[in-house]
Amino acid sequence: MMNYCFGIDIGGTTVKIGLISADGEIITRWEIPTRKGSDPAGLLQDVKNALETCMAEKQIMREDILGIGMTAPGPVTADGVLQNAVNIGWGAVKLAEEAERILGISPVSIGNDARVAALGEAAFGAGKGANSMLMVTLGTGVGGGVVLNGKILMGESGVAGEIGHMTIDPYETETCGCGKKGCLEQYASATGMVRAAERFLQEKDTESVLRNLKQVTAKDLWDTAKAGDRLANEITDFVCDRLGSAIANAIYLVDTEMIVIGGGVSGAGQFLLDKIKKAYQGKVFAHSRNKKFALAELGNDAGIMGAAVLVLSKVE
Numbered sequence: 001m002m003n004y005c006f007g008i009d010i011g012g013t014t015v016k017i018g019l020i021s022a023d024g025e026i027i028t029r030w031e032i033p034t035r036k037g038s039d040p041a042g043l044l045q046d047v048k049n050a051l052e053t054c055m056a057e058k059q060i061m062r063e064d065i066l067g068i069g070m071t072a073p074g075p076v077t078a079d080g081v082l083q084n085a086v087n088i089g090w091g092a093v094k095l096a097e098e099a100e101r102i103l104g105i106s107p108v109s110i111g112n113d114a115r116v117a118a119l120g121e122a123a124f125g126a127g128k129g130a131n132s133m134l135m136v137t138l139g140t141g142v143g144g145g146v147v148l149n150g151k152i153l154m155g156e157s158g159v160a161g162e163i164g165h166m167t168i169d170p171y172e173t174e175t176c177g178c179g180k181k182g183c184l185e186q187y188a189s190a191t192g193m194v195r196a197a198e199r200f201l202q203e204k205d206t207e208s209v210l211r212n213l214k215q216v217t218a219k220d221l222w223d224t225a226k227a228g229d230r231l232a233n234e235i236t237d238f239v240c241d242r243l244g245s246a247i248a249n250a251i252y253l254v255d256t257e258m259i260v261i262g263g264g265v266s267g268a269g270q271f272l273l274d275k276i277k278k279a280y281q282g283k284v285f286a287h288s289r290n291k292k293f294a295l296a297e298l299g300n301d302a303g304i305m306g307a308a309v310l311v312l313s314k315v316e
């Protein structure tokens with residue numbers, strides 16, 4: 001008999017589903033559209049249909065499924081409640097219980113999406129073999145997670161590792177999506193980088209290729225910096241200085257073996273990594289400077305792989 005689990009990654013536009021073997025191999029993966037509503041019932045019904053189709057096709061029995069791991073698109077408190085999933089429109093919900101009831105498979109384990117992706121990277125990606133890891137995801141927002149001894153730190157109120165909303169500039173006048181002012185996300189997310197670029201372009205009169213672009217994207221900014229543009233390098237240095245501060249602050253708390261950078265912006269690669277590392281090194285004690293910085297490796301699979309780890313780590 002083979003054992004499997006399902007890893008389910010609930011995103012704002014699609015739900016990614018993976019059938020994963022007990023040794024962590026993805027057997028098959030696919031996506032369904034995210035059904036939005038005031039509660040998860042409709043979406044879970046779609047997931048149920050998808051899982052049943054998959055099991056019928058692969059001739060897998062219910063008893064071969066060890067469990068289901070699921071990412072939750074918001075903070076999950078220690079009592080297992082997904083607090084608010086603003087992107088999808090749900091209020092507070094006991095997602096694991098609700099999923100067990102509708103899917104008819106148990107156990108269902110849930111965790112915040114950024115935390116679960118970090119767990120996936122730690123087990124199967126860039127952090128494989130490391131004892132501890134801090135992951136920072138640079139995308140539409142800035143997410144994060146801390147993995148210590150193979151376990152993800154979930155926290156009591158669900159915000160452990162939420163580096164994106166660490167206050168990095170108490171004098172900021174604009175407001176973050178979370179309602180606070182001066183969060184790391186306001187500078188280091190893709191949109192934050194664009195905002196920083198716009199500020200620099202307005203306030204300085206340095207020549208720059210960026211001035212020829214109608215609308216600067218985060219990718220433009222990094223490509224231009226790589227090509228040697230002076231202003232683009234000043235902007236990316238500014239962004240990485242803030243990122244380096246936040247990472248250094250986090251390291252003073254959790255002192256992980258390595259730091260993994262993921263998310264869409266990490267497409268800027270080694271150039272980005274070097275800038276973040278340099279900024280970080282200027283803000284920590286000498287003996288903490290030589291930590292390993294690596295790019296995430298699992299891409300879009302980090303969520304389903306991490307979700308599988310939520311299940312498999314309980315079985316072992």
Ligand SMILES: [Zn+2]
Nearest residue numbers: 165176178183
């Ligand atoms: Zn914030």
